[in-house]
Amino acid sequence: MSTQAANSDIAALSYEQAREELVAVVAQLEAGAATLEQSLGLWERGEALAARCEAWLQGATARLDAARAPESE
DSSP: OOHHHHTGGGGGOOHHHHHHHHHHHHHHHHHTOSOHHHHHHHHHHHHHHHHHHHHHHHHHHHHHHHHHSOOOO
8 A cells, every 4th residue: 555545544634633643653653663664654644644734724824814804895
């Protein structure tokens, strides 16, 4: 299975779900018990999870900016 296919579920995660899984991935990497191949897979998943969290935060920022913008008449 390719990394892209393995990480395809990430797009459906909420911010909170992605953040919680990212924390778990970091903990697994910090534990150092994984093989090199497992560590690479975890790293790639962590990168994808971090990108998902960033996308959620950018979306939230855009919504806040839109709500604060004065309405044009």
